[in-house]
Amino acid sequence: MHDVIVVGGGPVGLYTALLLRQAGLHAVVLERRAERSSHSRAIGIHPPALRALEAGGIADELRSRGVRIRDGVARSGGRHVGTVSFSTLPGEERYVLAVPQAVTEEILERRLEQDFPGTLQRDVAVVTTHDAGDHVLAVTRAHGRDAVLRAKLVVAADGARSSIRDDAGIRAPSRRYPDCYVMGDFQDETGDGDDAVLYLETDGIVESFPLPDGIRRWVVRLGCPVERPTAEDLTDLIRARTGVDVDPGTNSMLSAFGVQSRLAERFVSGRTVLVGDAAHEISPIGGQGMNLGWLDAARLVPIIAASLRDGDDVAARLALYERDRRAQAALARRKAHLNMALGRPLPAPLMRPRNAILAALIRNDSVHAGVARAFTMQ
Helix, strand or coil, X not given: CEEEEEECCCHHHHHHHHHHHHCCCCXXXXXXXXXXXXXXXXXXXXXXXXXXXXXXXXXXXXXXXXXXXXXXXXXXXXXXXXXXXXHHCCCCCCCEEECCHHHHHHXXXXXXXXXXXXXXXXXXXXXXXXXXXXXEEEEEEECCEEEEEEXXXXXXXXXXXXXXXXXXXXXXXXXXXXXXXXXXXXXXCXXXXXXXXXXXXXXXXXXXXXXXXXXXXXXXXXXXCCCCXXXXXXXXXXXXXHCCCCCHHHCCEEEEEEEEEEEXXXXXXXCEEECHHHXXXXXXXXXXXXHHHHHHHHHHHHHHHHHHCCCCCCHHHHHHHHHHHHHHHHHHHHHHHHHHHHCCCCCHHHHHHHHHHHHHHHHCHHHHHHHHHHHXXX
């Protein structure tokens, strides 16, 4: 009998398990992938999440392996529109930390294995779960053999298409957006240093973010899906919209994706609790999803520990967790909606006055501070 089974060994599942083990609970992480993915979508770690990661003891290593983005620069038609500086933020973390997701997962997995060997079990698929009232049964499949595990609680960290959420009978209606993107990582020869740059262009936004080792990520908004993106096509789009030359031969990651969001109607059902994308799928534009998941874990684990370790009645605390985290996810979804709207195509006669208004707002100290907080989830 485990205290907790965490389903999903991504960054949110790994961090949840690390906090559970540090709280003295017997937790196991079941991950269907045999190996850690080298593909890095999520890169931005925002100040509230970085402070939460301090509790896991991994924040310093993340800082040492990341790039600190202190300014976001907006350009349009080759002209400077405005700069949002994070120097006005409260606290010590006055930046967004850019770390490839693969590196983040590597750090989390290594820390978990060093401190609590055997917690992560790879190549184990959870076929189904069943709430038996006083415990949960999880049917697993590994190497062609089925087994049944028991736990006092299951934490679903198995992503936006969570089967554990379905087993618990929790609905999570989805919403699709008319936005598609293609992104890639290339050697950085822009001279933009550690600044994030947003190109507000008539054909749609182009975003670029610094990464460690002299790499820069480029994200281009399109109006229709791209099934087989190529580095050459992406660099042609970047050049056509921004005038920036990017060498396709230096490409190290390439991806295309559409956007949808979903918000589970409940985060808690019996002995099943949802965290991360299983609870709330948010557009990756704005980089909030992974951070929200870590903040879920930071709020949830003390409640689980109070219940399973200390025997406290935590029903009211769980209800508050669900209400507060759903509200935060809904707020993040609205921010992502605004971010995507800002990046959609706009005719030049409308783009110029829109950008002039943005520039004037950014120059206002109060608005500037509010935008900096919004972009960093504060």
